[in-house]
Amino acid sequence: MKILGIDTSSEVATVAIMDDDKLIGEYTINHKKTHSQKLMPMIDEMFKSCEITPNDIDLIGVCIGPGSFTGLRIGVATAKAIAHARNIHIAVVNSLESLAFNMNLSKGIICPIIDAQRNQVYTCKYSWENNTLVSIDNISVKNIDELIDEIKERYEEVVLLGEAVDLHKDKLNDLDNIYIAPNSHKLARASSVCELAFEKYKKGDVKNHYDVVPYYIRKSQAEVQYEEKLKRMGENGK
Amino acid sequence: MKNIITLAIESSCDETSAAVLKNGREVLSNIVATQIDLHKKFGGVVPEVASRKHIENIDAVIQSALDEANITFNDIDVIGVTYGPGLVGALLVGLSNAKALSFALNKPLVGVNHIEGHICANFIEDKTLEPPFICLIVSGGHTHLVEVKDYGKYEILGRTRDDAAGEAFDKIARALKLGYPGGPIIDKLAKAGNKKAIDFPRVYLEEDSFDFSFSGLKSAVLNYLNGKKMKNEEIVVEDVAASFQEAVVEVLVNKSIKAAKVKGYDKIVLAGGVAANSGLREKLIDKCSENNISVKYPSLKLCTDNAAMIGCAAYYDYINGRISDLSLNAVPNLKLGQK
Numbered sequence: 001m002k003i004l005g006i007d008t009s010s011e012v013a014t015v016a017i018m019d020d021d022k023l024i025g026e027y028t029i030n031h032k033k034t035h036s037q038k039l040m041p042m043i044d045e046m047f048k049s050c051e052i053t054p055n056d057i058d059l060i061g062v063c064i065g066p067g068s069f070t071g072l073r074i075g076v077a078t079a080k081a082i083a084h085a086r087n088i089h090i091a092v093v094n095s096l097e098s099l100a101f102n103m104n105l106s107k108g109i110i111c112p113i114i115d116a117q118r119n120q121v122y123t124c125k126y127s128w129e130n131n132t133l134v135s136i137d138n139i140s141v142k143n144i145d146e147l148i149d150e151i152k153e154r155y156e157e158v159v160l161l162g163e164a165v166d167l168h169k170d171k172l173n174d175l176d177n178i179y180i181a182p183n184s185h186k187l188a189r190a191s192s193v194c195e196l197a198f199e200k201y202k203k204g205d206v207k208n209h210y211d212v213v214p215y216y217i218r219k220s221q222a223e224v225q226y227e228e229k230l231k232r233m234g235e236n237g238k
Numbered sequence: 239m240k241n242i243i244t245l246a247i248e249s250s251c252d253e254t255s256a257a258v259l260k261n262g263r264e265v266l267s268n269i270v271a272t273q274i275d276l277h278k279k280f281g282g283v284v285p286e287v288a289s290r291k292h293i294e295n296i297d298a299v300i301q302s303a304l305d306e307a308n309i310t311f312n313d314i315d316v317i318g319v320t321y322g323p324g325l326v327g328a329l330l331v332g333l334s335n336a337k338a339l340s341f342a343l344n345k346p347l348v349g350v351n352h353i354e355g356h357i358c359a360n361f362i363e364d365k366t367l368e369p370p371f372i373c374l375i376v377s378g379g380h381t382h383l384v385e386v387k388d389y390g391k392y393e394i395l396g397r398t399r400d401d402a403a404g405e406a407f408d409k410i411a412r413a414l415k416l417g418y419p420g421g422p423i424i425d426k427l428a429k430a431g432n433k434k435a436i437d438f439p440r441v442y443l444e445e446d447s448f449d450f451s452f453s454g455l456k457s458a459v460l461n462y463l464n465g466k467k468m469k470n471e472e473i474v475v476e477d478v479a480a481s482f483q484e485a486v487v488e489v490l491v492n493k494s495i496k497a498a499k500v501k502g503y504d505k506i507v508l509a510g511g512v513a514a515n516s517g518l519r520e521k522l523i524d525k526c527s528e529n530n531i532s533v534k535y536p537s538l539k540l541c542t543d544n545a546a547m548i549g550c551a552a553y554y555d556y557i558n559g560r561i562s563d564l565s566l567n568a569v570p571n572l573k574l575g576q577k
């Protein structure tokens with residue numbers, strides 16, 4: 001079965017096609033965040049080069065976040081529409097597990113970090129156990145300095161990856177127990193999205209396109225402010 | 239001749255909408271999922287909140303449009319989608335969806351200017367309407383006076399230099415603590431008020447300008463309200479609403495009629511959400527009949543944002559060979575007549 005994988009959760013736009021266990025195409029661009037302009041032409045180009053048509057696709061794997069809100073929506077809207085047009089299912093993958101999957105079968109803790117602005121990152125920790133990727137904590141938004149302290153104190157060996165690694169390079173370089181993933185594995189890759197989607201498909205963990213929405217973690221700024229206002233009013237009302 | 243079926247998608251602000259049209263002017267379905275209630279508590283449209291709602295709704299809205307038109311994706315000849323102007327995050331949801339549909343279904347894509355869509359709502363309303371004419375487009379986001387020379391051929395005669403007409407209504411409604419959206423509320427109150435009660439300024443700008451400006455009027459209303467409060471005098475909300483609305487409407491109507499006369503047209507067409515304002519409609523009809531000018535305006539459902547109007551604009555672009563490609567991007571400040 002052919003799986004189309006899509007990930008636009010970060011600066012990187014990446015798409016891939018996998019046919020069962022065979023990766024037949026992957027196209028990744030890490031140059032300015034112009035996902036809206038580039039994503040569809042990338043998919044179109046990849047299909048042409050691989051000599052397949054949208055009718056050949058059986059499943060879509062899409063990265064639903066966390067990450068850039070607008071970026072996520074471009075990828076998710078695209079995946080939903082293709083699944084809708086073709087009447088096929090979607091397997092959703094989160095951006096952190098997808099990054100961790102890039103470090104296939106490595107030892108130690110894998111800690112992907114994605115920029116969440118204001119010196120914060122979306123993060124989670126994973127490890128490989130019996131050839132399967134397992135998360136060893138929950139996805140959260142953390143201050144980068146707190147995360148570094150935590151790693152320094154608690155872990156022997158941690159592989160860091162994700163676009164936020166470059167952003168916080170200066171802080172990460174001189175730490176003994178932190179290893180930065182190589183460029184070939186550091187950023188989002190849709191081949192990882194495809195593989196995880198295939199694993200989920202095998203477990204029956206797929207969704208109807210109507211039910212697929214981005215995974216933001218964060219509420220919108222307006223909602224946060226509104227809730228704060230309600231809270232203040234509640235306190236004053238006492 | 240074979241019928242041309244258009245699927246249209248609109249998500250530029252706070253309505254998620256999809257429509258199916260036959261030959262550009264016959265609406266087979268026009269589904270609108272409005273978010274007005276969602277944004278009420280914020281007192282206006284919040285872009286991030288709107289974008290999130292769009293992506294939750296979009297494919298169900300599209301499916302409803304297909305179902306109601308009793309067609310499937312296979313029956314579609316062309317896909318039209320709004321790519322600007324509007325809120326960029328909101329536009330990108332509809333646009334990304336439309337581009338992916340165009341790719342997966344192998345159907346041509348047409349990017350539509352939202353304002354052009356508003357004008358085209360009139361072609362749906364009145365099947366006999368043909369260009370050329372003068373069109374006044376007034377909504378929460380835009381105020382344009384346009385010479386419509388032909389299908390897809392426009393010349394902007396004037397536009398607002400500050401607030402859009404609908405925006406002015408929203409701001410005054412907020413100052414009067416009337417809620418959101420302000421237009422329909424003020425319109426309703428104005429009916430019970432005296433439009434000559436307060437003499438608010440009419441801003442005409444330079445002698446031969448077709449541009450508009452509403453910020454001075456807005457300040458005048460706010461000053462009036464503050465003055466009354468300072469003096470502890472009662473504010474008759476109905477009179478404020480009626481006098482404010484009259485000041486907006488008078489300038490809109492007089493400039494439209496002047497444009498028709500200068501350009502030599504006997505037809506004025508209204509478009510946009512504020513075209514639903516009863517004060518505007520009445521005054522325009524009155525003044526136009528004095529001047530032997532005919533007036534057209536869309537029914538309420540076609541005045542506010544909807545995908546049917548986008549589908550009509552897309553149809554005329556399609557039959558004239560104006561097709562977009564998959565790199566089409568959202569243009570939040572897209573100008574009318576720009577491609």
Ligand SMILES: [Zn+2]
Nearest residue numbers: 352356377543
């Ligand atoms: Zn509009």
